[in-house]
Amino acid sequence: MMKKWIAFWNILVKDMRSYYLKPPNISWGLVFPLAWTAAFFVRSGSGFESILSILPGVMGVSVLFGTTSMLAVTVTFEKKGRSFERLLLAPISLELLMLAKTAGAIFFGAVNAFVPVLIASFITDLSGVDWLSLVPVVILIAVSSTFLGLFIAVSVSEVFEAQTFSNFFRFPMIFLCGLFVPVAALPFWLQPVSYALPLTYGADILHRSIGGSGTMPTALNFAVLSAFCLFLFAISLRNIRRKWIV
């Protein structure tokens, strides 16, 4: 067990050093949520009191982009450069290996989500926030988004394909998952698509935790989001076994 933990920890630390804690990514993690917050704040045309209404959306987008932007690219990059083979040859299970590879993205995405919260804390009152559900849901959204990124990374063979395929999922999710536009306000034929996306359930908990305005029971949201995490992880592992260990 100790040996497996050593392997897990070192894969995580290496990825954090090599990919996530680089100045461009740190600045991306700060600038991106700031830009989104500013954009929606200006668009809403209201005062600081509207910050709480746009905070769930900005947090959701920060997690989604923070996790998928790096992971989809780094796994594809390492696979292409064959250094990923070195990991596959290590005597650790594929499940543990992929958890180690994704842990960095989960951490990075979760930290990204709290950048707008930190900014908001200086300009508005956050005393009504339900932290006990906010923190777990941010982590769960980070996990599901990371596994979505993993699914994308395993489905493609080129780095540019990973970026294109990521955007194919990410941009529609901004508008379909109830982050800024309530799902109920979408055309009825688009609503089933919303409920097929994991972020919809995470966004609902974010809204309830921050503004107290969720539409679905929190327990159901957590359950569905967890099921999405398991499904995306399982299907990614299946694809790795099928495509990379031929």
Next chain:
Amino acid sequence: MDGQGTDVIRVRSLSKSFGEVKAVCNVEFSVSRGELFGFLGPNGAGKTTTINMLTGMARPDTGAIRIGGIDCSRNPKAAQHLMGVVPDESNLYPELSGFENLCFCGALYGMRRSDRETRARELLEYFGLTAAAGRKFASYSKGMKRKLTIAAGIIHSPEILFLDEPTSGIDVASARQLRRLIADLNARGTTIFLTTHYIEEAEKLCSRIAFIVSGRIETIDTVGHLMSGYQDRQIMHFELSDTDEELCSRLAGEFPDLDCRVDSERKIHVESSKTIQVGPIVRFLEDRGVEIYEARKIRPSLEEVFVKITGIEAGEMNKEQEKKRKG
């Protein structure tokens, strides 16, 4: 162990197809503990597919693999503890230094920090890379990259080392140095499974060799047996104080089984389908006042044996490999 003698690798009826293409077909062999086993064949012969199946990077369609007594089809991860793998292309992390790369590879096998750092320093010293330990891998020369990749393969002191084309694409001096290091690793007890398309490399390093062509093993034997088994003519070269055509024809007259010819000013070439008895020839020449400087039995090269078995010219194989490497 597996209770089957000293075999650390046992492969039985191994087959693998990619669609209609049979990459590996009914391959069987064993490798003993401490052996340096060569796996030779042209491009597309099935060498890398076989190595991938042995190391758990590919699943066989049929057949059984046991590494150190462990059934790889049931528990490939347990077998991976015993092996080190050096792929045909260096696949370490360009952004990490040589020292960091080795430490990271040690961590993948669960080595503690102090153990992996000590071992990394030892290996850097052993491979002559201490001065470059802090430099990023991306800045290494090809020869240095190959050395560090081999070092990474043995960081956890594996029982078995899989080396896929270790000297391909590097300069002659580095290749010679690497061959010495490989021989030394083997002398220290590491079992080595070596794939190469350089026949002279296999001849110098390997105790036994398998020739694989079109996914099938054509032959497996010791280098000595391979060469003697495929030598249908006995050949000797004599270096003499004096020689001419007349001496040659007199020699052929005295020994009807021999074909003789003058090779150069002082050398004669003697060939026979039977064993050449050196004593009577020496006496015959001395009786005629000819001094013998050297009498040498000529062995066929492994390259000739390879050509005879596979029908593939070794030079062509090298060219194919270089083409593949250049993309």
